[in-house]
Amino acid sequence: MFTRFANQSIADALKDTPVVLITGARQTGKSTLCRQLVKDGIFKGESVTLDDPATLAAALADPLGFLLDLGKHVIIDEVQRAPELFLSIKKLIDEDRKGRRIILTGSADVMMLPKVADSLAGRIEIYHLWPLAQSEIHGKPSGFLKTLVSKDAHFPSRKSNWEQIIQIIKAGGYPEAVQRESEARRAKWFESYIIAVLQKDIRDLANIEGLTQLPNILQLIATRVGSTINLSDIARLSGVKNTTLQRYTALLEQVFLILRIPAWTPNAEGQFVKSPKIVLNDTGLLCHLRGEGESLIENRTTAGSFLENFVVMEIIKQLGWFDDFLKPYHFSIHKGAEVDLVLENRKKQLYGIEIKSTATVRESDFRGLKRLAELAGDKFQKGIVLYTGEQTLGGFGGKNLHAVPVSALWAP
Template sequence: MATTELIPRRAAAQVAAALADTRVVLISGARQAGKSTLVRVVAGDRLADRRDLDRAADRAAAIADPEGFVDSPELLVIDEIQRVPELLLAIKVSVDENPRPGRFLLTGSSQLFGMIAAPDALPGRMETVELWPLSQGEIDGTPDGFVDAIFSLGPELRHQSAVTRADYAARIVRGGLPEATTRDDARRRERFFDAYIQALLDRDIRQLSDIQRKGELRKMVRLLAARSATVLGANSLESALGLSRPTIARYLQALEEIFLVKRIPGWSRNLGTRATAAPKLVFVDSGLASNELDVDGHALLRPGAPFGPLLESFVLSELSRQRTWCQQAVEISHYRDHSKFEVDVVLENRAGQVVGIEVKAASTVGSDDFRGLRRLAERLGDDFVAGVVLYTGASTLPFGDRLRAMPVSALWQVAAP
């Protein structure tokens, strides 16, 4: 549903808390994910100076006189800090001389520590808050509490859902970029996505890396969308793209640094089995991935459509959003062992407790869908909290000890205990 209202962001509380005790706070995330709006909300009535490095005049001043540019008695907000990474050294000098908290609030659309020519970037002086596109809970005004709930309640968690397969398909193709969520007209949303990708490749990639063959990079983006939520095989990418492995690795790094894609690492523990180290790849926004595959909500429901991979990518990106604000400190990975037992998502907290999640596009679930989760439960013993198959049906169903089928919408409709 389109809306022009300001949507409250869960990251706002994190940013405010960080400003209270940290000298420099960075809001990092994809372009047009809502960083500038979040800054305005958090800054509120504070006295603050603001600079935007997307503006040519501000950028020229920053390059000419970095120390003077960051000299401010009030909170200084600097948008798109990656445009002039040399400012980080001037900020470091400034906060060392005056270490009071809340000196600088930065935003960036590229991962600072991966940038070419970035200086030693404020270790011990800066906290980074990761801002993803809107979550489904932020859009709907629902709790987004699944991660905390499943670790707290385990298999006792229950959820009933009225969300249909068609509703899930519509959510996948819409994604969470604020501008896209305001466009009910599918064609207008497609034009936004097309322009968004082109701008990333034309501007942000050029700033980060010396990539000359943009046509091949564009082809790679489409190929990665077609392989979303699958384990990345370097050999298959080499043969499909006709590029060397080092070139592919450089392109992937650049796409990750501009927050277009995210790699989900393979999970392993000393379990007496060999787990794959190859990562899975997901798009940060499912709407962008769907657009790259030329599918809308109706097409996604047809036989042979990539509903399953896009739904898994959608779930992984929702969980990645949620881990940035939930009370449980969790890592997200996937599992595949030498016997080819697989689990789509592994959540592990700092106590070593694990929740395994499988994603199924079907509205019914069978015992075979729990094959990988049973294997993980056997290996982990008491550290295995629960195994959940997220599916497009309506009810929570038991499938054995600590194993449950649960509607996908539990991700954003369940409240944390």
């Protein structure tokens, strides 16, 4: 079993928060995490899943009675299947805020459902569980973000192996897929997984006629990771109307298969890109959808978008248990400089991260970071180029600009 670093934060939340919601795509380990909370004695109560037809029927028939029968401490799995429960949860929490503790898990973003967010405002704490981060697979918390935001700390040089990096990208972070012994077995798992999510989780959210079109749309999105999304282009290739495509991509986002990274734009005139980038939640899934494997080892250019998706998601996973607030963006100027990932704290201070699949770095690799620093002024704190070499390097035209091995992402 893998250790999830969100465990302690969830344990702390249960001390003073009546409802804890754990969201994440199907098979990311939400139920396993809940079982661990019970095993460790952090939570004591009954556990039910709404994937069970009889349990779901009881919850839909009489939401309040269903909850009362379960007791004051309960875990309800796959709660998106019965959004009718939320008003009854609100009623019970308002009657006994200190005595009740409810853990909810959802394979879809239930906070996007009508009236759900309002019903639990001020009563709920939300945690998101992505597929495993590399530091969770290795069982050692990463010090990457702490070093990034620290003024005095520096990234040490790290051993790096290109073939190993590609193997990490191909395996991804889904617990079941990571433990498969061969690529063929992993491919079988991903095939079944995609069918389960698209036919079950999305059907729970919307009764759509074009369910058979979603695999093709997801595949088209996968070919465009690392770039700003052009829905009109995907609509043309898929034969789906633009308005329908917007609905489909929103559903894919709601079941956490894709994630939009908004654009950071300064308070200045210029041809700044304002469209979001889209990344897939897992590079194992990305490799499966694009049919890429060993060929990535030989072609670093092709591997670039896979590495970018991997790094962006790895950092987003770490943000889930990092103490400081950092919001992810990307930065780009039309036909000009760009930065793959920009992290902004509550003080509007910026940390820029450029991602390169090369084993060496050049002065030109810092072009986007330097432009970002010019626009942000004193708000710019640090810029790094994550690359596949081994040395941490400075001297790129600024004391806060460094090249850092990508393996620093999972180093303690």
